[in-house]
Every structure is written in structure tokens, then in C-alpha cells.
Amino acid sequence: MPRPPILPIAAAILVLAPPAGAQGPVATATPAISVDTLRSVTQELSSDAYEGRAPTTAGEEKTVSYIVKRFQAAGLKPGNKGSWTQDVPMVEIAAGNVAPFRFTGGKTPVSMAYRTEMVAATYRVTPRVQVANSDVVFVGYGITAPEKGWDDYAGVDVRGKTVVILVNDPDWQTMTRDGPFEGRAMTWYGRWPYKFENAAKHGAAAAIIVHDTEPAAYPWAVVQSSWTGPQYELDEPGNHMDQSQVIGWMQLNKAKELFASAGKDLDALSAAAKVKGFRAVPLGVKFSTGFTNAVRKSASKNVIGVLPGTSNPDDYVLYSAHWDHLGRCDAVNGDDICNGALDNASGIAGLVALAEAQAKAGAAKRSIAFLAVTAEESGLLGSRYYAEHPVYPLARTVGGVNMDVLNVNGRTRDFVLTGAGKSEIEDMARQFVTAQGRTISPEPNPERGGYYRSDHFSFAKLGVPMLDGGSGEDLEKGGKAAGQAASEDYVAHRYHKPQDEYDPKWDWSGAIQDLQVYYGLGRKLADTPTLWPNWYPTAEFRGIRDRSRAGVK
Structure with missing residues (x-):
């Protein structure tokens, strides 16, 4: 089948009514966005020569060199005081000789095999981890949310103990957005980094999440591939010794076996954990495991290019995408x-294509920065490091767009704002989407917690409004059924697996639609010095933004 035609955009002019704070309508010319760039960058970076682009490997060296070359060719300037890169101090921890999870003291011993039934890791920078005969406590969803009057750790001391935690939020089975934790939409409390962080704050020696495909929003194969290679953390003082000794996951069927051995019913306790006032339940069994760690400290790199502004060069509009992936992983069919x-x-390809388009249009009033970050797959480490050690002050960073997986399924009739209802930058994006004749659709899988799973979150936590949005599932060819099928097929068969490979038959016309929105939004922010989008008053990031902006003249 021939590819659907891409609408000519070289001469397109979008004239939009300004949001609050802008002075008059802004005309934004959209230069052509290169499909050849999208294809060539994606194909190059995903070739076997880059070995999966794991941080601190030879694959990283090739990746960084290639991105710098493309940024330079696009017309950008080095973005970090004359350098194209920012060092990100990293520590790699590779678990070895992982002992099975062993639970004793119940009706029968329960053992869980590494990789197939459980995975284990640690944030601690230490040569060996050992947990022996640790009391096991079921803490429901492992949430402490004072503003909601919710505390799964109330009335229990888990210091030195092992906590077993459910994935997602208590109201994830609510199909609407209603509920104490936004219903079907996963909140930060439902994400695994939060659960491990909160367990450590309560002194748990080990924290184990029960994997369940629907509330996790990905199959066990994703956990296995993501958690069985080297794990990365920022190299910081203290070596993360304040964290739990062991963090990990267990398969749902093995969790049921464990609870049955302890004389408990996992389904009944899971139902009880959904109700406010739930109290943690000691299982009366003990947990043991251990493993060695190969520790390697090194520096990964963020890549930064900039198109300097004319009249307001100290204000910055930011485009970001992560360049890393999982590197060598568990083999599938060899x-x-x-x-x-x-x-x-694909996101880096979009970053390069936008750099080309913005440079072709010429300098804007404000500077436009392009940030390719490392170690997103390891917990947003590259963006977190940049946000905590910014090259450009966050108080002078106006806002921007993060790109993580472009649409290669064709043009859509709709556009989805991930985590909608948080910032004024969404209102600006809506105008560009509407100008394309597209509608805004609700997030199709809010239970996946997408808002907290990509690099924009690192900036949001520190107050910078960043758009995370893209094509919906209502394809012009095939409608919602085809779009949903394509999305589900990717998650089930390619996401975080060796099968996420370049396909020359991909249809990039939907990506072009989205990149037009990103271009127009970024250009409007860059050419309107009076425009400072903020978070809505109810957003959790509003306070920090107000405080940071209060000191700017």
C-alpha cells in the first residue's frame, strides 16, 4: 500500500489567538520538517552497531558523537559553555550470583528463581548485599499520602523487614478519573520508583513489588529485560546507603503461592488494601536472598545544542528526548x-528534525535549547541530573516539549495530552492541534502512568512546565480499532525487547503532524518574551515554579 500523502507544510501559516499573558496573535511559519531526517537518524541510532545505546558503553560514545554531528549540521551551537556535552556522574551496579528469593516459616518453603520468577537489584553502591531471615510484611500499595489521609505504613514498624507491595494505585480498576488517586490514571504514588523510595524512608531492608500485567501496564518480559542487566544510578555522596538493601519484583503466581503458604489470601488482602484505613499485615514468614555487585563508576553524557536568541537570549525554550536504551538484554530468538x-x-530523530526546522527559520527572540539526555531507562537519571545541575537556570526556562516514541502508524484525527489538567502550556498546544483539524482525546491508557515515566517529569518536579503529548489512537486509516491494535501490539511484542527495530515501511506522516505542533508551540514561546506559562493552581508543581520565578527580574 502506498503511504498516505504528507500535507505540504513549507508555506503553512498558523495564526492563533493568544493564551492569557500573550500580547496579540502570533503568526508562526512552519518550515518543512524532514522525513528523511526522521528515517535516517532512527535507522542509524537503532542499528546493531550502536549495541542498544546503553550508557557508559562504546555504544554511548558512538551515539553522542552522532548526535553532536547532526546538531552541528543542523546549525546549532554548543550548548554548555562551548561544549556540546554535560557530564553526568554515574555508577553502574551489575548484580551477580543472585540467590533465589527464599521464604520460610510458612506451611511450605517458597523459592523464586531469578529472571523467570523474580528479579532483584539494589541502589546501594556496595560489593555485596545480603538479607537473611527478614520478617515479611504486606503493606498494600505502599503509599504514604498525608494530603489524602492515606498511610499504608501506619501502625507498623518495618525497619529491617521485607515489604511486599502491590503495583499501581488503590483505585486503578476505576474506569473513570474519579477516585482518591485519580481513578484509572496512575499517579506518582503508583509508580515503582515511588514505592521503593517510600519503603526505604520507612527503613525496609527489602522491598518487593508484585507484578500484575494489567495494573503494571506491561508484561513480565519488560520487567525481566529491564531489571536483569546492569543498573545505573547517579554517583552521589553517601553511595545511596539510605536505600533498602534489596529491591525487586515477583511474579503474581509466585506471590499467590507465598501468601497461601503464609495462610493468607492475596486476592482478599488486595481488595482490603484498596480501602482507606487499610493496615499492613505481617505474613509470619521470613525472607532471605543475596548477591554480589560489580560496581563501575564513570560519566555518561547529556548532549546540548542551542539556537541563541536575539533580544532575550537569557530566556530558554527547551526540547528534550532521551538517547539511551537497554543495550545488551536477555536474548529473544538469539x-x-x-x-x-x-x-x-525516534525521539532523537524528532529532536534533530526540530533543530533543523528552527535553525532554518532563523533565531527567535529567546534561545531554543535542544537536550538529548542519558539514562532515561534507568530512572530519568540524565534529565534529573540536568534539572538539578542546569546549564540554563530553570527560573529562566520558559517551558518546552519532551519527545519519547514518535508515531509511525500514520496520521491521526486526535492528539492526547499525557497527564492532562496540569499546566497552561496544554492550552497553547490545544490551539495548534485544533488548527490541524484534530481533536484532543482522553489518555487511552492512563493506568500506565505515562506522565511520571519520561524525562519531562524531572523538569516538572522542579517547576518547569513541559508538554508531554502526541498522536492519539484514532488513525485516519483504520480508526480507533487500528490505532489501539497497533499500540497494544507494540507494548506486547516490541517494547523493551530486541524486536524494537527499525522498519523501512513505517508511516511517518503522524509524526510530522505532532512535530508541527511541537515546532509551533516552541516557536511561539520563543518569539513571545512576555509569555510565561505556569502550572494550574491545583497542580503539585505550582508552588515551586512560583518561588523560582519570584526571584527573576
């Missing part, structure tokens, strides 16, 4: 390279 073509070579 293939052990997780190439990460869509996730996220």
Missing part, C-alpha cells in the same frame, strides 16, 4: 540487542 528504534531513537 537476538540480545535491545535496539530501541521507537524508544527512543
Whole structure:
């Protein structure tokens, strides 16, 4: 089948009514966005030569060099005081000799095999981890949310103990957005980094999440591929010794076996954990495991290019995407390279294509920065490091767009704002989407917690409004059924697997639609010095933004 035609955009002019704070309508000319760039960058970065683009490997060296070359060719300037890169101090921890999870003291001993039934890791920078005969406590969803009057750790001391935690939020089965934790939409409290962080705050020696495909929003194979290779953390003082000794996941069927051995019913306790006032339940069994760690400290790199502004060069509009993927991973049919073509070579391709388009249009009043960050797959580490050690002050960073997986399924009739209802930058994006004749659709899978799973979150936590949005599932060819099928097929068969490989048959016309929105939004922010989008008053990030902006003249 021939590819659907891409609408000519070289001469397109979008004239939009300004949001609050802008002075008059702004005309934004959209230069052509290169499909050849999208194809060539994605194909190159996802080739086997880059070995899956794991941080601190030879694959990183090739990746960084290639991105710098494309930024330079696009017309950008080095973005970090004359350098194209920012060092990100990293520590790599590779678990070895992982002992099975062993639970004793119940009706029968329960053992869980590494990789197939459980995975284990640690944030601690130490040569060996050992947990022996630790009391096990079921803490429901592992949430402490004072503003909601919710505390799964109330009335229990888990210091030195092992906590077993459910994935997602208590109201994830509510199909609407109603509920104490936004119903079907996953909140930060439902994400695994939060659960491990909160367990550590309560002194748990080990924290184990029960994997369940629907509330986790991905199958066990994703956990296995993501958690069985080297794990990365920022290299910080203290070596993360304040964290739990062991963090990990267990398969749902093994969790049921464990609870049955302890004389408990996992389904009944899971139902009880959904109700406010739930109290943690000691299981009366003990947990043991241990493993060695190969520790390697090194520096990964963020890549930064900039198009300097004319009249307001000290204000910055930011585009971001992560360049890393999983590197070598568990083999599938003999293939052990997780190439990460869509996730996220495509996002870097979009970053380069936008750099070309913005440079072709000429300098804007404000500076436009392009940030390719490392270690997103390891917990947003590259963006977190930049946000905590910004090259450009966050108080002078106006806002921007993050790109993580572009649409290669064709043009859509709709556009989805991930985590909608948080910032005024969404209102600006809506205008560009509407100008394309598209509608805004609700997030199709809010239970996946997408808002907290990509690099924009690192900036949001520190107050910078960043758009996370893109094509919906209502394809012009095939409608919602085809779009949903394509999305589900990717998650089930390619996401975080060696099968995420470049396909020359991909249809990039939907990506072009989205990149037009990103271009127009970024250009409007860059050419309107009076425009400072903020978070809505109810957003959790409003206070920090107000405080940071209060000191700017």
C-alpha cells in the first residue's frame, strides 16, 4: 500500500489567538520538517552497531558523537559553555550470583528463581548485599499520602523487614478519573520508583513489588529485560546507603503461592488494601536472598545544542528526548540487542528534525535549547541530573516539549495530552492541534502512568512546565480499532525487547503532524518574551515554579 500523502507544510501559516499573558496573535511559519531526517537518524541510532545505546558503553560514545554531528549540521551551537556535552556522574551496579528469593516459616518453603520468577537489584553502591531471615510484611500499595489521609505504613514498624507491595494505585480498576488517586490514571504514588523510595524512608531492608500485567501496564518480559542487566544510578555522596538493601519484583503466581503458604489470601488482602484505613499485615514468614555487585563508576553524557536568541537570549525554550536504551538484554530468538528504534531513537530523530526546522527559520527572540539526555531507562537519571545541575537556570526556562516514541502508524484525527489538567502550556498546544483539524482525546491508557515515566517529569518536579503529548489512537486509516491494535501490539511484542527495530515501511506522516505542533508551540514561546506559562493552581508543581520565578527580574 502506498503511504498516505504528507500535507505540504513549507508555506503553512498558523495564526492563533493568544493564551492569557500573550500580547496579540502570533503568526508562526512552519518550515518543512524532514522525513528523511526522521528515517535516517532512527535507522542509524537503532542499528546493531550502536549495541542498544546503553550508557557508559562504546555504544554511548558512538551515539553522542552522532548526535553532536547532526546538531552541528543542523546549525546549532554548543550548548554548555562551548561544549556540546554535560557530564553526568554515574555508577553502574551489575548484580551477580543472585540467590533465589527464599521464604520460610510458612506451611511450605517458597523459592523464586531469578529472571523467570523474580528479579532483584539494589541502589546501594556496595560489593555485596545480603538479607537473611527478614520478617515479611504486606503493606498494600505502599503509599504514604498525608494530603489524602492515606498511610499504608501506619501502625507498623518495618525497619529491617521485607515489604511486599502491590503495583499501581488503590483505585486503578476505576474506569473513570474519579477516585482518591485519580481513578484509572496512575499517579506518582503508583509508580515503582515511588514505592521503593517510600519503603526505604520507612527503613525496609527489602522491598518487593508484585507484578500484575494489567495494573503494571506491561508484561513480565519488560520487567525481566529491564531489571536483569546492569543498573545505573547517579554517583552521589553517601553511595545511596539510605536505600533498602534489596529491591525487586515477583511474579503474581509466585506471590499467590507465598501468601497461601503464609495462610493468607492475596486476592482478599488486595481488595482490603484498596480501602482507606487499610493496615499492613505481617505474613509470619521470613525472607532471605543475596548477591554480589560489580560496581563501575564513570560519566555518561547529556548532549546540548542551542539556537541563541536575539533580544532575550537569557530566556530558554527547551526540547528534550532521551538517547539511551537497554543495550545488551536477555536474548529473544538469539537476538540480545535491545535496539530501541521507537524508544527512543525516534525521539532523537524528532529532536534533530526540530533543530533543523528552527535553525532554518532563523533565531527567535529567546534561545531554543535542544537536550538529548542519558539514562532515561534507568530512572530519568540524565534529565534529573540536568534539572538539578542546569546549564540554563530553570527560573529562566520558559517551558518546552519532551519527545519519547514518535508515531509511525500514520496520521491521526486526535492528539492526547499525557497527564492532562496540569499546566497552561496544554492550552497553547490545544490551539495548534485544533488548527490541524484534530481533536484532543482522553489518555487511552492512563493506568500506565505515562506522565511520571519520561524525562519531562524531572523538569516538572522542579517547576518547569513541559508538554508531554502526541498522536492519539484514532488513525485516519483504520480508526480507533487500528490505532489501539497497533499500540497494544507494540507494548506486547516490541517494547523493551530486541524486536524494537527499525522498519523501512513505517508511516511517518503522524509524526510530522505532532512535530508541527511541537515546532509551533516552541516557536511561539520563543518569539513571545512576555509569555510565561505556569502550572494550574491545583497542580503539585505550582508552588515551586512560583518561588523560582519570584526571584527573576
